[in-house]
Amino acid sequence: MSLSRMKWEDLPMTVRRAVEAHTGPVTAASTTSGGFNSAIAATLHTRSGPVFCKGLPMDHRQIVTQRREREINPHVVGLSPRLLWHVEVDGWDLSGFEHINGRHADYRPGSDDLRLIVECLQRLQQVECPDLPLKQAEQRLRGYVTEPAEAEMFAGDALLHTDWNCANLLIKGRAYLVDWAWATRGAAWLDPAGWLVWLMAEGGHTAAQAEAWAGRIPSWPAAPADAVAAYAKANARLWAEIAQGRPDEWTSRTASAAGAWALYRAQQDQARVGC
The missing domain is CATH 3.90.1200.10 (Aminoglycoside phosphotransferase (APH), C-terminal lobe)
Known part of the structure; x- marks a missing residue:
């Protein structure tokens, strides 16, 4: 079952501040519409450049998928965007990844x-x-x-x-x-x-x-x-x-x-x- 996608602004202030401790102030955020495995999936725009943020409530049954992705990341550097940070705050589990300004693949x-x-x-x-x-x-x-x-x-x-x-x-x-x-x-x-x-x-x-x-x-x-x-x-x-x-x-x-x-x-x- 797909998850309802939230906006960055809908996250609790404590969670956003924990993320900004890694990124610096977030000046804008664009929500990603695709995907089924994250409640929050957004490109965060900061003074040092964009970051891709994704995450779930810590009590969600699919939380194991978020942890698995972080565990895999060091082994697929060069194939996948690099994990930059991870926070667990006020019931939320969020990860920040290197932002790839690319487009989805064309399979035709x-x-x-x-x-x-x-x-x-x-x-x-x-x-x-x-x-x-x-x-x-x-x-x-x-x-x-x-x-x-x-x-x-x-x-x-x-x-x-x-x-x-x-x-x-x-x-x-x-x-x-x-x-x-x-x-x-x-x-x-x-x-x-x-x-x-x-x-x-x-x-x-x-x-x-x-x-x-x-x-x-x-x-x-x-x-x-x-x-x-x-x-x-x-x-x-x-x-x-x-x-x-x-x-x-x-x-x-x-x-x-x-x-x-x-x-x-x-x-x-x-x-x-x-x-």
Whole structure:
């Protein structure tokens, strides 16, 4: 469920003063409309430059996602905006990040952004997964597989972002990966698999076109075909469940793309077996 987005001015004065102890006086604030994981998400304008601030009430059930993002940040410097400060005051948990004055990625066929995202994904797959209490891919997807053994196909030691919607890729000369709320440990090919569904949902790619882009990531061609098919089905079930609880156009479009890719994988498997 998405969170109601607050304005900077709606935060308690004590919380704003705690932030300004790090930033200096905030002269203006622009609220970000996108995203589902933060109650406050705003660019704070200060005399020393802009800062991106995001946060949640400390008693919110998703507070663990904020903490996970801070824990991950030192390990993805160069891929993601740098964490600058963190405050916990009067029931609020807020983090300040380096501000990237970029735009959201364009996922349409022919976009120059796609090459930049491939480079970003390739760099991420060279990062060693830190020793943090991350959810494991087989745990996250266990409820969406047909057989328990299928979930084990998703296990691995790679650091995964898992949420490759275009709002989480900022483009400014290169691609910056933001919002690590759902960081996971698992098989490296799962991130290219997740990305290709967004290429279909937000860029209008066919399944074959999207898989061709995923194929530029070395882990993808090495992925076992039966594991990919199992993931495609599990992901389609996951998105069908999300769409039932959040029947908006964006979610429905993503669920349709996930279903279309699962069908494509099933057809590919039938063709492979028939050869």
